[in-house]
Amino acid sequence: MDISEVVRRSGLPASTLRFYEQKGLIASVGRRGLHRVFAAGVLEQLSLIALGRAAGFSLDEIAAMFGADGRPRIERQQLLEKADELDQSIKQLTAMRDGLRHAAACPAPSHMECPTFRRLMGLAGAGAFSERR
Amino acid sequence: MDISEVVRRSGLPASTLRFYEQKGLIASVGRRGLHRVFAAGVLEQLSLIALGRAAGFSLDEIAAMFGADGRPRIERQQLLEKADELDQSIKQLTAMRDGLRHAAACPAPSHMECPTFRRLMGLAGAGAFSERR
DNA sequence: TTGCTACTTAAAGTCGACTTGAGGTCAAGG
């Protein structure tokens, strides 16, 4: 496959593919002239990268999950840790969502008079939501 | 209050306070010599900013929520829209968390042989989790 | 009055994940 086919089948721009290759996340199997040639497996690798990104791993972390052979070797421990992080995020986002919905429905003239809103503000001010995103 | 007291009571570094002032998010009530003097209300404003950030609003969006007087005027509509966005995120994160937990527990020798994991990969590769974070 | 130190400014730097631009090469179709 040449790069244009990978672009077509992955939906990613060519610049991203070159960037990923430079970072060591994917590899081309060789060149035809100057042009990169990719193996079909690169599409699966790209899906895995997308999954890792969506789960919140950095590109460097994802790079570390590929062995020298290009096959993934993912520690189950790492998945569990990330799942726990996601649990934290989900809890916070849920509290935030409920707070926002309450404030939107709250009859107080200004949000500043709504105790629910103020409680959420207090939490945020105290850093209860820091270290996320 | 001088800046050091705001630092102490808000937990934010002075550089952030100056940056927020420059962005128009907060305002000092004047100067004592060169030194900024802040009104007590700035602490509440900072909490509100922290809340906005935690909910996923950008600093520019938050700035737009303050009237010229410094009092917040927040559209209920905007809160509902953000709540809906959060719902989306929560759904995706939940799916991701469950998928990771499954993969961690899955007896398949490699994650690549786990159908649940592969399904999640497929979704990610197809962009099902794009436009988040 | 001196001197310490906390404050001030403006500009530049950081971080992650890419994108963009300038300038160059070459495989393939006519």
Next chain:
DNA sequence: CCTTGACCTCAAGTCGACTTTAAGTAGCAA
């Protein structure tokens, strides 16, 4: 054979939210 346009490289730019640095000023204790 020649043109075309898809591909190449390397460096620099972008975005958001700050932080850092360098150089300067002034409030307050002694």
